[in-house]
Amino acid sequence: MTKETTSRSRKPKRGQTREALMAAALDLVVKKAPFSALSLREVTKKAGVVPTAFYRHFPDMSALGLTLLDESFRTLRQMMRQVRQQELPNERMLRGSMETYFNYVRDNRAHFLFVAKELAGGTPTMRNAIRREIRMFTNELAMDMARFPFLNHVNAEDLQMMAGLVVNNVTALTQEMLELEEIDETGQQEVLITAEKQLRLIYFGVGMWRSDKSNA
Amino acid sequence: MTKETTSRSRKPKRGQTREALMAAALDLVVKKAPFSALSLREVTKKAGVVPTAFYRHFPDMSALGLTLLDESFRTLRQMMRQVRQQELPNERMLRGSMETYFNYVRDNRAHFLFVAKELAGGTPTMRNAIRREIRMFTNELAMDMARFPFLNHVNAEDLQMMAGLVVNNVTALTQEMLELEEIDETGQQEVLITAEKQLRLIYFGVGMWRSDKSNA
DNA sequence: CAGACTCGTCAACACTTGTTCACTAAAAAA
DNA sequence: TTTTTTAGTGAACAAGTGTTGACGAGTCTG
Numbered sequence: 410m411t412k413e414t415t416s417r418s419r420k421p422k423r424g425q426t427r428e429a430l431m432a433a434a435l436d437l438v439v440k441k442a443p444f445s446a447l448s449l450r451e452v453t454k455k456a457g458v459v460p461t462a463f464y465r466h467f468p469d470m471s472a473l474g475l476t477l478l479d480e481s482f483r484t485l486r487q488m489m490r491q492v493r494q495q496e497l498p499n500e501r502m503l504r505g506s507m508e509t510y511f512n513y514v515r516d517n518r519a520h521f522l523f524v525a526k527e528l529a530g531g532t533p534t535m536r537n538a539i540r541r542e543i544r545m546f547t548n549e550l551a552m553d554m555a556r557f558p559f560l561n562h563v564n565a566e567d568l569q570m571m572a573g574l575v576v577n578n579v580t581a582l583t584q585e586m587l588e589l590e591e592i593d594e595t596g597q598q599e600v601l602i603t604a605e606k607q608l609r610l611i612y613f614g615v616g617m618w619r620s621d622k623s624n625a
Numbered sequence: 626m627t628k629e630t631t632s633r634s635r636k637p638k639r640g641q642t643r644e645a646l647m648a649a650a651l652d653l654v655v656k657k658a659p660f661s662a663l664s665l666r667e668v669t670k671k672a673g674v675v676p677t678a679f680y681r682h683f684p685d686m687s688a689l690g691l692t693l694l695d696e697s698f699r700t701l702r703q704m705m706r707q708v709r710q711q712e713l714p715n716e717r718m719l720r721g722s723m724e725t726y727f728n729y730v731r732d733n734r735a736h737f738l739f740v741a742k743e744l745a746g747g748t749p750t751m752r753n754a755i756r757r758e759i760r761m762f763t764n765e766l767a768m769d770m771a772r773f774p775f776l777n778h779v780n781a782e783d784l785q786m787m788a789g790l791v792v793n794n795v796t797a798l799t800q801e802m803l804e805l806e807e808i809d810e811t812g813q814q815e816v817l818i819t820a821e822k823q824l825r826l827i828y829f830g831v832g833m834w835r836s837d838k839s840n841a
Numbered sequence: 842c843a844g845a846c847t848c849g850t851c852a853a854c855a856c857t858t859g860t861t862c863a864c865t866a867a868a869a870a871a
Numbered sequence: 872t873t874t875t876t877t878a879g880t881g882a883a884c885a886a887g888t889g890t891t892g893a894c895g896a897g898t899c900t901g
Contacts, residue, residue: 423867424868445746446661446662446746448857448859449858450857461880461881530658530659530743530745540804567822570823571826573823578793582793588756610787614829617829664887665890667887676888677890686889843900845899849894849895851892852893854889854890856888857887859887864879865878865880866879866880868876869876
């Protein structure tokens with residue numbers, strides 16, 4: 410009888426320990442606790458490797474965390490770019506955008522859970538890194554909006570405000586989505602419908618906005 | 626030379642240890658880490674009391690957490706009720722409401738930090754408790770809105786959707802506020818201004834909403 | 842005043858944590 | 872092939888963890 414690890418993950422082949430560690434950490438984030446509450450030892454244990462092997466790949470846990478963070482956002486960024494360069498946004502495309510976004514969330518549940526939990530509870534370094542990424546999305550969205558003819562009369566500051574409103578809300582809905590069980594498809598559908606309505610409502614508000622009134 | 630605790634808090638008078646423990650935990654949440662990452666021993670240490678004394682007041686850390694959660698929301702709830710029964714909301718009162726709310730956040734920074742960090746990273750019990758409270762606020766807001774004449778044509782489901790939009794956004798702005806340094810008053814002012822604009826934009830959108838269209 | 846009970850202390854336990862160092866099997870480079 | 876580098880193991884450490892039980896000072900109650 411060969412030695413077995415308690416968890417499902419087998420001993421990684423030589424040279425794949427790094428990936429095994431990252432996968433193990435993500436798995437623990439889904440099943441157990443936020444990343445910042447994980448211990449080096451339990452990650453290595455789940456990865457099927459001895460604790461000291463960790464140091465061959467990362468100087469400490471926070472380095473693993475930052476790597477995971479990078480991995481989480483890199484694929485998300487490229488997806489966003491695809492969505493952005495489709496067509497000019499209008500009322501009808503809201504549904505489609507939300508749908509592809511939430512599908513992406515579903516397919517990358519572990520990464521989103523990782524980010525969501527660290528956004529508030531992580532180390533200052535981690536929190537700042539995440540907030541920077543989110544701010545970047547907000548900026549890009551504002552720049553996209555600046556290209557719409559019917560938003561010509563809105564100044565830059567207010568565009569930022571509008572984009573922030575959208576991003577804030579999508580972020581909140583994402584967390585709501587992550588709280589649902591993976592199998593709860595009707596719940597997920599409800600969130601999607603709510604999301605679409607809320608964005609449409611914002612769309613209406615944006616249409617009525619005048620920057621030149623009593624706005625600073 | 627008498628024995629001194631390393632932290633500022635002196636040894637609590639007999640019979641006040643419970644309060645000292647709660648205060649110590651809250652303090653550590655502000656200065657160190659989310660509540661779920663605190664150890665029983667460091668809380669008692671900061672409270673100026675021996676670890677075993679903890680058990681005279683709480684069965685375990687999670688009980689302390691739930692007590693803290695209760696304390697956090699009880700005063701918030703009563704403040705909300707005050708605000709709610711002022712006047713009928715209109716465009717002009719948005720500013721005032723946001724101002725009093727954010728003042729309250731500033732004056733209860735520790736409690737809000739505690740809640741914000743546990744909302745995503747806490748135990749399932751804790752997360753559910755917090756989400757239940759937030760959902761309660763959303764419901765109350767939706768009920769308030771139902772009383773406005775100009776919202777008669779909006780059905781219950783859509784009112785919920787609108788209230789959710791407001792609450793989502795205020796929640797996000799609160800977290801943004803908490804990230805700022807306590808002394809950064811200009812930053813806080815900016816968030817307040819953004820908040821008011823965003824709510825006014827939502828207000829516009831609400832005014833244009835028709836529930837009877839193609840909305841489920 | 843005497844007894845009971847409340848609420849804190851102290852010592853000890855079994856266990857987990859991060860990190861060190863020396864060692865070796867396997868792969869890469871010479 | 873021989874040599875060197877890489878990537879894993881295993882034992883050991885000091886420190887911190889939750890929880891136990893017996894004990895005693897202070898306070899309340901009779």
